Amino acid sequence: MKIIQYFLLSLALIISSSLWSEENLSMMELYKDLHSNPELSYKEERTSKKLALLLRELGYEVTEGIGGYGVVAHLKNGIGKTILIRADMDALPVEEKTGASYASKLKSINQVGQEVFTMHACGHDIHMTVLMGTANYMAKNKEKWQGDLILVLQPAEEVSGGARNMIKDGLFKKWPRPDYNLALHVSADIQAGKIGYLPGWAMANVDSVDIIIKGIGGHGAYPHKTKDPIVLTAQIINSLQTIISREIGPIEPAVLTVGSVHGGTKHNIIPNEVRLQLTLRSYTDEVRSKTISSIKRLTRGLAISAGIPPDLYPEVILKNEYTPAVFNNPDLVQKLESSFKKSIGSENIFKTSPVMGGEDFGMFGRDEPIIPTAIFWLGAVNKDVFEESKKENIPLPSLHSDLFLPDAEPTINTGITAMSQAAIDLFREEL
Ligand SMILES: [Zn+2]
Ligand SMILES: [Zn+2]
Incomplete structure (x- = not known):
């Protein structure tokens, strides 16, 4: 009897330790794992395999190896629109100095054979975690939407080859062509829990x-x-x-x-x-x-x-492969704005200004015929740190800084809430 009880208890522990059981807690576990195991551009092997496996567990039809280590996960749910959501996977050659318990200590070999410290200093680990949380929500709430959901894990954003390679490899041909392309990027200037958005030109040619x-x-x-x-x-x-x-x-x-x-x-x-x-x-x-x-x-x-x-x-x-400027489709941004009001409240969203940073997500909005495309800013700065910096006029660590450390939990929760609701609202809009 004791043995059977022990067996059942072990089984229960195994099941409850699955990533998808207690969502908030396990999203943080996933984030910390990604943060402490960063991979440079074109080297995202472990990351892509791990996330592909998790997406399969959720019932997505998953294809790996698109434009390098790119992953495309497709969830069919009746007749409706096609919505693509993209997250990038690569990290940077930066030595992390954040002092976090889960800080990266890894070194890896870069494209010219040098050993370099490696860090998720651009928050792509947050982007992936939000994508996985959204994947989970959409798979478990299929009664709320109809259509084709396409989730894209893109390699090599920092060197601006990944988006181009995935498109060349048939992203818009082998899967249903999206009605909308969506993405987010963490912001090192916006408080966690808030979102910034901008219609029109948003990020620069690089x-x-x-x-x-x-x-x-x-x-x-x-x-x-x-x-x-x-x-x-x-x-x-x-x-x-x-x-x-x-x-x-x-x-x-x-x-x-x-x-x-x-x-x-x-x-x-x-x-x-x-x-x-x-x-x-x-x-x-x-x-x-x-x-x-x-x-x-x-x-x-x-x-x-x-x-x-x-x-x-x-x-x-x-270098002949440059990153073109990002254009946020104004109609789509307006739809996102009303969705964000609903999901995180109008007091937590605001219009931002264009920046001189680049994002190869711009490529997604350049493939003819043009697909309405938009990226928005997900606040990542801890509330107290943000207020202190305003009061004392201390600059915050920027993206790519060795000190950039998102306030992960509220950032991820806000990202998942806003992105899931945006997808549902776009699926449900009148045709
Ligand atoms: Zn970056
Ligand atoms: Zn980035």
């Missing part, structure tokens, strides 16, 4: 540019026998700052950031070259192409003035 500045190396004691690329690089970096401030109209948004400078090996050696990595951000094609052509003109002009021979002029290499 280009990555490499510049190779060449010179003629030699001994640090005999600079007159060299063409020093370090000094030239210093001039180039300063001059690049004049493109936005002097050449682009003051009311046109644009940003140019030099994010990486690498050159030289030792105190007393003048190297042969220095490499720079830049991001350029803009909204219009004119500003984008003006900035690129100015970079080419300035770098070449400064190399000439430094006496660099023509075969060693700087190379400006534009």
Whole structure:
């Protein structure tokens, strides 16, 4: 008898330990697991497998390996609209300094073979957890909606290849074509429990540019026998700052950031070259192409003035796969706004301004014929931290900061509530 009781108790424990049993608690467990096991862009193997398995347990028809480690989960529920909800999976090469008990300590190998610390510093772990919570809610409340729900776990957002690869791999052809595409992104400026939304242009064009500045190396004691690329690089970096401030109209948004400078090996050696990595951000094609052509003109002009021979002029290499600006369909945003009022209350939602961050979710809204697409901001900042920062004028850690730590529980709960209700309202709107 005792043995049977023990057996039944063990069975009950096994069942209740399933992720889908106690939703709030287990969503936090899932989040912490994802947070402490981040994977870089194009390396999202563990994450995609784990989430694909959980989605299958909920009854979704799941396909893996779409555009890399992309996952598409389809739930058919009668005749109706098709709604796609997307979350991104990749983390960043950042060493986490948040001090959280579940902070990432992982290192992984990046695309050029270096070992780097890895962290979910852009909150994609929150996006995935919200998607899974929404998946669970939609599967367990099928009487509230009808149609085709398509959940997408996208790889490689941070390097802006994932969305493009999934679309190329047939995302909009192998599954019913969505009537709406939805996504959210955590915000490091909005309090947890609140949502920001914005119709129209919302996020910027982002280009990555490499510049190779060449010179003629030699001994640090005999600079007159060299063409020093370090000094030239210093001039180039300063001059690049004049493109936005002097050449682009003051009311046109644009940003140019030099994010990486690498050159030289030792105190007393003048190297042969220095490499720079830049991001350029803009909204219009004119500003984008003006900035690129100015970079080419300035770098070449400064190399000439430094006496660099023509075969060693700087190379400006534009990565051809850029992230296009995100356009939020205004009608869809209006529908989301009224849904959010219902789900989290009008006091918790507000209109935000466009930002210069980029998001390759913009690609989802560019595939012809255009699908109405919108992304909204999910507040992630702890209430007390938020109020303290306002009072004391202390800046909050931004996205991609090693200190960015969302207030996970209210953020996730708000995300699931708002996203599930938005999907249900869109499924139920009049055709
Ligand atoms: Zn990011
Ligand atoms: Zn992100």
